[in-house]
Amino acid sequence: MSLFSHVRASMRNVAGRSAVEQDLDEELRSYVDELTAEYIKAGATAEEARRAALLKVGGMEHVKDQVRDERPGMMLENLGRDLRHGFRLLRRSPGFATIAVVTIALGIGATSAIFSVINAVALKPLPYPAADRLLYITSQFPALGFDKFWVSPPEYLELRERSKSYTDIAAYLENPVNVSEGSHPERVNAVFVTANMFDVLGVRPRLGTPFAPEQDRPNAEPVVVLSDAIWRRTFGSDASIVGKQIEIQGRKRMVVGVAPPGLDLHDIHPQVWLPLGLDPTNRRNRGSHYLYLVGRLKPDIAPGKAEAELRTLVHQWGTLSPGMHVPNDTTHRLQLAPLQVEVVGNVARALWILQGAVILVLLIACANVANLLLVRAEGRHKEFAIRSALGAGRGRILRQFTAEGMVLTTVGAILGLAIAHWGLKALLAANPASIPRSAEIAIDPRVVLFTLAVAVVTATIFGLAPLLHLGEGVVSAAIKEGGTRSTHSAARHRVRRGLVGGEIALAVMLVVGAGLLIRSFRNLTTVDAGFDGRNLVTFGINLPGATYTDAQRRAQFIADLAAKLHAIPGVQATAAMTGLPPNRQVNANDTDLENVPSGPDLPAHNIDYYQSSTVGYFEAMKIPILKGRSFTPSDVGGPGVAVINESMAKRFYPNVDPIGHRVRPSGPSDTLPWFTIVGVAKDVKQGGLDQKAGTEVYFNTEQGPRINGYAANSFNLVLRTTRPIEALAPAIGNAVRSMDPGLPIIQLRSMDGVFADSVSRQRFLSQLLSIFAGVALLLAAIGTYGVLSYLVTERRREIGIRVALGASSSGIVRLILRQGLGLTLGGILIGVAGALALARVTRSLLFGVSPTDPTTYFLVAGVILGIALLACLVPAQRAMRVDPLVAIRDE
């Protein structure tokens, strides 16, 4: 049949349904009339003929129903009718409907919320044209344990010259800068990029131009590309900004462009883009690794081919450019990975675990609702038997059976999307920094599609549950039985018990996972960072090189500022240092250690962290000195001194007393001044609470300029005080302004806040998983309770007889508890087995606790057993109170 006539017939059938129905009625009536007339002609009386004709037609409604099934558009009409029917049924039991819809909405909402995060973070390509062609290139120092290290400028320049796989390779480094515009200086994220970065990313500034190659040279005219955000926020969307001068790090720079909205690089959220200014002719600084590389593959080159080329290049590197620190096959490799994998990093794994967790919650929710529907379906056994006897087709009955589930899921899915929307907002507001690409997270068509798919699967599960016991012959059996019980009850109980056992197993898996994460989070927060983080307040100061050109002036400024801050009432101690523990970037500086032989593969000794700190630092931070002494005021004018940490002492001076030995930062000349080790300090965590401390050497800030002409530009100040941070903030602001009103105070916060920030991702994961586990626990408890209560109701008669025959009430309670606990124990065993099987997945997310940690498993099993006991108790009590007379007479 043509599509057109089909559509027309469908429309007529759906729209003019009553007219069509009337037509059918008349047609059947006329058939009966004709048949009657025929019988009368054959000699029957009118009454006999009519009766015979009606008998022949059989169930008039049945015929009509079959005709209706043949009509096009019937699917739609039936669907509508079934949905209306479902709605009516649910309206009759609002309590059940509410519980079911809320359960489903929560399940679907959570699943969709997490999926939209995964969608934005891991599935959607990065927001650049042909983003899958972008590769991220880093270096490795396997002997030093650096798996993803920076690349040095000569390595970058040589790779760019020699490699044939890329249209181009760009380099960048990240470094926050001060932007002084108007009265309030601002500290913003910045990236220093090679001029070709915009081309490699495939983007054009929305205003102006990218950097010209000649602007990306040492001592070139200073220029800047602003981000769209800072252009709107700080420069009021000034359309004529291009060509104007703004002040960055105390230096005037000309704006050449404004980046397109949302342009990001490796989740840095840069507010300004600055030229890197590499000197292409300088190939001497092989030891300074500070660049990350982004390459765009040529259209016809596969990533595998680029990887093979890189391996070959690394292999030949030493012969092409001899020297120290040249890439090679063993001690200093180069590697590449898709930029997306790099940006998303190990967050994707955590997110997939969360997604798995919410799907478990959703399954538990489904099992609960399916159980409820099952109980309701059983109550309607007789109704269906009657419908069937009146001529309703089997398909029709099945459809009506599933209608309720469909209505529940539809409403639940719509509500679920709303929950996902608001849940996401809450999630992102609570943890803005712990998810990469968070600005891109939204409910987009793909998420809606996903929700739809989840809803369909959910509805199918609900549909299946009642079908499971609507086996052959049930209808006739139900009529014969005439009651709510059927001969198939054993099979149905198996289904229901299976559902609850499964729920418990899933809940066990989730709670074990959450328990392990909570324990590892607790471990993280109780890690000894090596200093006393309580009652510490800290902030950063950056001294722009343009104004603070002199090292002596910078060191003096910091020492003076520390002294000024010390004068604030309620401040017991202050100090300044370059690196803020417990989570800062590794330095990995080559260091000369006098009289310590260096290994054959390592041209120079390498120290993980350099710390330049003022006198009083160890005291202010309460870092114990294990041997020797800390810096004293006499060091300011005295000879060069250094303090090393325990790890460095163990590694480089395993058998000798390090005190008295000399160290110095490696440099081009052999005549650089030495620093004598005067003390060994306890290890302080620098690279994260979950990492080992690493080696660290402390230099004294005040004496630096005099000894080797060095003072840093960026410092952190710490104040030990019991006063709240809000009370101190004005005084700190005044102290800084009195010395230089142009300096922004960077991230004034308590050290507790610094600690919390350093574990925010772990906290985020453990909090979320705890919520899911809690919901799972609650749902499983409700499910257990529901099934046991139903079993007790069903066994009322049996219990009544038992009581009548003299069973004690404790015996009855035991009977019910045995049933409930058998169910629970089975579920727990399966759940524990499942959790053990997943141990490998969770291992990488744990800290200080094994994924098979017996304590957690026993604790979880105990808790769930206890909750199941509680869920059994109420039904057991009800069973105890069964009045044998009433129970038996009820039949």
Add this chain to the structure above:
Amino acid sequence: MTPPTNLLQGTLDLLILKSLALGELHGLGVSRRVEQLTRGTFEVGPGSLFPALHRLEASAWLSSRWGMSENNRKAKFYRLTAAGRRQLDVETGQWKRIAVAISYALEAT
């Protein structure tokens, strides 16, 4: 008679199309004509007749109109459309091929 398989459903459609080849008939008329054509082998009850008629009409092989029966009663008459006539030819050809093939198969030793 309820056709239990697709083959039989197809047969019923073919028989109905055939019964209308000579002219329009109402429901009972189709039923009687099929009986007559198959010499009483197939008796088409309303439970299969009406779904089939509606199905064929929805496929635009039949058209219907309300008219007066020989007993002077209002009745719904069905008649073949041009498409229906073509369909009859197609199905007749198909049926003949099947019939021949099956009889070959059954006669084979």
